[in-house]
Amino acid sequence: MKACAHKHPHQRQEMSALTDRLRGHSRKITGPRAAILEILRQHPHPLTNKEILAALPKGQCDLATIYRSMHLLEKTGMVKRFHFGDGASRFELVGEGDDGHxxxxxxxxxxxxxxxxxxxxxxxxxxxxxxxxxxxxxxxxxxxxxxxxxxxxxxxx
Amino acid sequence: MKACAHKHPHQRQEMSALTDRLRGHSRKITGPRAAILEILRQHPHPLTNKEILAALPKGQCDLATIYRSMHLLEKTGMVKRFHFGDGASRFELVGEGDDGHxxxxxxxxxxxxxxxxxxxxxxxxxxxxxxxxxxxxxxxxxxxxxxxxxxxxxxxx
DNA sequence: GTTTCAGTTGCAAATCGTTTGCAATTGACT
DNA sequence: AGTCAATTGCAAACGATTTGCAACTGAAAC
Missing domain, CATH: 3.30.1490.190 (Ferric-uptake regulator, C-terminal dimerisarion domain)
Known part of the structure; x- marks a missing residue:
């Protein structure tokens, strides 16, 4: 029952697959976006925007940009938003074709x-x-x- | 399965029972608190603090006091906090002896x-x-x- | 009933997560 | 290389919530 055999949202995805998915939504692959995706790839756990910022090489990207990116990634279905009851949203990468639920x-x-x-x-x-x-x-x-x-x-x- | 026979959190409680419960925690029954409890009694639905404020006779109570009251009522187990995923907490009265879950x-x-x-x-x-x-x-x-x-x-x- | 004092309150300022306006910047296509 | 819409950084704005503080008020004691 405690299965782990099915498609797991935490299987690390190829960076190229991620950028392709973004391109598929006719969005630019910018420095900040690539950096954010890389962090999400490396951290198979729900992350707050602040945690993403902290994980980023400092000065790499503005917090506002992270917020905007997460909205974009959420809209395109590439990340899923979770709520743990403290005020902050947390995000996890979603496997292609998966709904991340x-x-x-x-x-x-x-x-x-x-x-x-x-x-x-x-x-x-x-x-x-x-x-x-x-x-x-x-x-x-x-x-x-x-x-x-x-x-x-x-x-x- | 779709039972409704068990103790329901929404059974309207007596005001005196509520104030007694507060007194039991050696807290004062103040004007604002009584007013807030009355609103909660009248609205058997999860309410945000702002909604409580709006439901209160205007100028009856400061928003900060509502926040403080909800913390108190939560600590004493008289209300239960819910999260619907928008930023705001919502509160419902909990029946005595019930955990409100x-x-x-x-x-x-x-x-x-x-x-x-x-x-x-x-x-x-x-x-x-x-x-x-x-x-x-x-x-x-x-x-x-x-x-x-x-x-x-x-x-x- | 008055006194007394810890518990409470209102108000304003502070905090935290998040959003937004705007001018400067930059991918991606020609 | 040139063009232009998409994107970014920065700062200001926002909404929910918390907090400092001086004034106030239940409720227990007199």
Whole structure:
């Protein structure tokens, strides 16, 4: 059940594939964009825009540009936006042809993130949609708890 | 399955019960707090702080006070905070003894909110927690789609 | 009922994530 | 190489939320 055999959003993608995808949307491959994509490639985890900025060679790119790039990448389906309940959006690269839908388990102490392969049961979601007359229903789902290390740390205090 | 028989967070609570709960936490029952609780009582829906402010007789209470009150009420378990993915927190009164855990179905066009009684399967959540060594695992889950009215509206365009 | 004081409040300023206007810059095509 | 729309950096603007501080007010004690 804890499968990992299916297409995983975290398989590292070729840089050329990424730029091709952008070109496919008739967008320029600029220095900042290439740099951002490279960071996303290297960090198979949801990243905030600030984290992306920090990971970038300093002065490489303005924070505003990162925000604009993430909007673009989101619109073209190349990244997916996640919310962990603190104010900030986090982004992950999405595999080509994938919709990037998945969930996370987040440590509420240290913010460690584990990717989760389980999902909310489709049949139940469809029943919920139907019962309320809603169409095009999806969901956001994130798990929160205390990771093994933080359990340790807490015990010591 | 689509049960509605269990304790529902939306059963309107007595004002006196609410103030008693606050007193139980050795907090003062002030004008602003009583007014906020009254609004929450009257609106069995997740409300943003701004919506609470708007619902309040004008000048009744400062926005900062609402923020502070919601923190207090959250800490004492009297309200539960929800995130719908736009920047703002939303709050709902929680029944006494209840933990307020539940989910919503939100229209992405008009923001209509329907309360949902289904929940993520406990066994699966426990398995996820165990598989990753996490303790005290919960989840946030919200559904998004297009409500019947907005489907209508979209069709007309 | 008055006193008393910690708990509360309003107001303004500060913070944080995010967006936007604008002039300068630059990919990509001719 | 030349052209032009797309893109960027910078600074200002924004919306949600937090906070410092002096004034104020419940509620317990007198």
């Amino acid at each position: 998945h969930h996370h388990l987040v440590c509420t102490k240290c913010a460690e993130v584990v990717e989760i392969d389980d999902c909310f049961p489709t049949e139940v979601e469809q029943r919920i949609a139907a019962a309320n007359g809603f169409k095009a229903v999806t969901h956001r789902l994130e798990f929160f708890g205390i990771c093994p290390e933080c359990q340790q740390t807490l015990r010591l205090k | 539940h989910h919503h179905l939100v229209c992405t066009k008009c923001a209509e909110v329907v309360e949902i009684d289904d929940c993520f399967p406990t066994e699966v959540e426990q398995r996820i927690a165990a598989a990753n060594g996490f303790k005290a695992v919960t989840h946030r889950l919200e559904f998004f789609g297009i409500c019947p009215e907005c489907q209508q509206t979209l069709r007309l365009k």
